Every structure is written in C-alpha cells, then in structure tokens.
C-alpha cells in the first residue's frame with residue numbers, strides 16, 4: 001500500500017514537460033560535440049524520444065512522425081552545467097552585496113531570481129549548482145520546485161540553501177551584528193553538524209561551508225573553521241549522501257578543506273603549488289571563479305589592460321599552478337557577481353588563460369557532471385537526459401561560439417529555438 005501511494009505521488013509530481021513530449025525529435029547539426037571527445041563528429045544526428053536521448057550517430061533512421069530539425073553551420077553540444085551560481089544575487093555594480101542582503105525584500109530578490117533562472121537556461125546552461133542564497137533563506141528550494149513543476153523556466157538546480165559560516169566571519173559587517181541580516185547561517189563546534197543536518201532536511205543537495213573570510217572589513221581573508229570542525233561537517237554531509245563545497249582562498253583554508261574531505265574548493269586564489277598537489281592527491285576539484293575576480297576588478301576601475309591589479313595577477317598564478325598540478329577544474333564563474341546569462345565569461349577566461357577550447361567545453365559538460373555526481377547528463381549518449389544546445393560555429397575551435405545559442409532543449413522539450 002505504501003509503495004502504491006509512493007508511486008501515485010511520483011506520477012502526480014511528474015512535470016508537464018515529460019508527459020507532453022510525444023513527438024520524437026531528430027536533430028541534424030553540422031557537427032556534434034559529445035562532451036567527451038575533443039574532436040566534433042561531422043554529420044552525426046541525435047534522436048530524442050521523450051525526455052531522453054534515444055540514439056546518436058551518423059546513420060540514424062527517422063522514426064515515423066519524428067520532427068526533423070536541421071541545424072546548418074551549428075554545433076550541437078550537451079546542455080552546459082554552471083558550477084557556481086547565485087541566482088539570488090545580481091551584479092555588485094548595480095547594488096552592493098551588503099545592500100542586496102540588508103535592504104532588498106525577499107519578494108524582490110525572488111522576482112529577480114526568476115528572471116535569472118530564465119536567462120541561465122536561455123544561455124544554454126541546463127543545470128546549475130547554486131552555491132547559496134546569500135541571506136535569502138531557503139528560497140532556492142522553492143525556486144527549484146517552481147522550475148521542476150514547470151511553473152517557471154530555468155535550469156535543473158543543485159541547491160545548498162543558506163550555506164554555513166563560522167560565527168562572526170561573514171557579512172554584512174555593521175556596527176551591531178545582532179541587528180543585521182546574515183549572508184549565511186552561523187554555526188560552530190557541534191552546532192555545525194546540526195546546521196548541516198538541518199539544511200539537508202530543508203532541501204540542500206550540496207553543503208557549502210566558508211573555510212575562510214575577512215573577519216573585519218579591509219582585512220585579508222583568514223581561516224574560519226578549524227580542521228576538526230570541517231571534518232565533522234563533511235562527515236555529516238557525506239553520511240547523508242551530500243557533497244561539500246568549501247569557499248577557500250587562503251592556502252590554510254584550502255589545506256583544511258582538502259584534509260577534511262571537501263569535494264570542491266571555490267576560488268582558491270592563494271593556492272600554492274604544494275596546496276594544489278595536495279588537492280590532486282585527494283581528488284579535490286577546484287572551481288576557480290576567474291570571472292568573479294575579473295568582474296570585481298572591473299567594478300573597481302580596471303579597464304582590462306595593463307597594469308593588471310594584484311588580485312588578477314595572483315589569480316592567474318594560482319590558476320596556472322592548479323593546471324600544472326593536474327587538479328580537476330570545475331567550470332563555475334560565481335555568476336551573480338556579474339550578470340546571469342553571461343555564464344560564458346568564465347569559459348572565455350579559462351580559454352584566454354591557457355586551456356584549450358575543447359578542455360573548457362569538457363569542463364562545462366562532462367567534467368562538471370562527473371564532479372557533481374550527475375551521471376544522467378553532461379554528454380550526448382543514448383540513455384542520458386535530452387539536455388542539448390545548438391550554437392552557431394564551432395566552440396571546440398573558438399570558445400566564444402557558446403554565446404551564439406540558437407537552440408536549447410531541456411528534458412526533450414524545446415525551450416529556445418525554432
């Protein structure tokens with residue numbers, strides 16, 4: 001009986017998109033990048049049935065009743081995966097982070113988030129790992145539900161809810177913190193494990209910790225949680241089947257996160273060759289967020305030319321050191337610091353700073369899928385979700401082509417295009 005009820009509930013919860021897609025789709029692009037092979041396949045087609053990819057290859061028979069979509073000059077790629085977003089933030093040159101957290105009402109932030117979700121999907125990002133609502137509570141869980149129920153358009157979401165910081169470490173910093181909204185949930189010692197479990201029960205797919213931060217405005221970042229605290233938090237998350245992302249820019253914050261068993265480290269600005277070797281040994285992935293550093297430097301008046309600000313020089317050096325050590329790189333720009341829908345900015349910087357376009361594309365598709373444990377997407381293979389994007393040109397040669405999105409299919413349903 002219980003099983004029957006569970007089945008009925010599953011049927012009731014099925015989004016309209018899955019039920020609606022009766023007609024098979026045959027996509028015929030000029031070339032196909034499958035998410036894994038650096039060289040695109042010329043003349044391959046993809047057959048979509050329901051919400052899945054049914055067939056991929058050079059000689060696919062057209063089933064009766066199929067809709068054929070020709071994509072001349074275009075490359076079909078897997079739906080891209082944004083690795084580090086904040087759908088509840090908008091660019092800091094519009095409104096400072098402090099003012100967004102302290103002064104913007106939740107309804108305003110949510111209305112913006114709806115638009116941000118649509119912009120993300122329309123830019124070809126069919127999945128996003130959203131790393132904290134930054135003071136907007138558990139609203140990411142509700143936003144995700146609205147997308148999954150077909151009420152609004154947006155990417156598939158992995159959410160962390162409020163994220164967790166050590167008491168006093170995070171912002172906003174005002175004279176009396178007791179009267180301030182907080183950018184994340186504060187927890188310490190045994191309370192940290194309680195916070196992890198509470199956030200998971202409220203809907204967190206991942207757990208996000210801040211491993212270091214500026215304790216006072218104008219200070220450099222310094223570690224927050226002790227190694228023991230972080231170990232306990234990671235153990236509680238892993239035990240509940242959730243992976244852990246740790247914000248860390250200092251070498252010591254990174255070291256603690258790695259030793260504690262974090263799955264990804266966000267930013268890593270001051271990572272040294274030794275720290276990146278340790279990441280390689282422990283299999284910790286780095287989400288370098290080059291675009292956030294680039295955006296903030298521009299907001300502070302940099303014109304993009306020499307002389308380069310110290311923060312950018314440091315970032316270039318740590319990115320090069322991470323690559324030299326063979327650290328697995330996530331594609332995640334910290335989008336929200338800059339405009340949603342501009343997610344490709346991170347990919348352009350990764351390529352501009354030395355990665356091949358094909359490696360960048362792999363990071364944004366199969367790479368992020370692997371790091372995030374999403375084995376149902378990230379490549380164009382039979383049986384995987386039909387999350388597909390067609391772009392003008394060949395992004396394996398020129399990464400900027402991912403900005404020319406002409407077709408977006410999510411779960412077999414066309415959400416942008418002909």
Ligand SMILES: [Zn+2]
Nearest residue numbers: 084086131334
């Ligand atoms: Zn972030």
